[in-house]
Amino acid sequence: MDKKLKHLELVQDVINRMSNNSFMLKGWAVTLVAGIFALAGKDTNKLYFLVAYIPVLVFWGLDAYYLLQGRLYRSLYDKVRMTEENNIDFSLTATIQEFNTDKNCYCSCLFSKTELWFYLPLAAVCTGIIIITHI
Structure with a gap:
């Protein structure tokens, strides 16, 4: 039982690290978007404001990747939990091929509730600021 507990730990x-990375990405996304708008003046070219969408899209994709990795490792956790003590190999490899489910795909993570509820309002705020500053 000691080997299984250590492997689960x-x-x-890894799951905690992926969750922390996802949290940090959300903070960086907001910081960069705010920084881009802070550096832009009212008379700045409209194309400059469109640059604010780049961090939103990049961080959304990267955040979805970390969410996918977290889901894969949760699947690995369940697998290890069900494994017999004498079959524990301490493998930390979690691939989409091994844990192929509807939840464990990139598209599912990209359009998950947590991603949509964060990045769509952020994109909407970007759009609102662009519209307000160029009226």
Whole structure:
């Protein structure tokens, strides 16, 4: 039982790291978008404001990747949980091929509730600021 607990602990540490990375990305996305708008003046070219969408899209994609990795490692956690003690190999490899489900695909993560509820309002705020500053 000791080997299984240690392996589960290792997998849980990876899951925590992925969750922390996702949280940090959300903070960086807001910071960069705010920084872009802070540096832009009222008379700035409209194309400059469109640059604000780049971090939104890039961080949305990267955040979805970390969400996918977290889901894959949760699937690995479940697999290890069900594995017999003498079959524990301490593998930390979690691939889409091994855990192929509807939830464990990139598109599912990209359009998950947590991603949509954060990045769509951020994009809407960008759009609102662009419209307001160029009226």
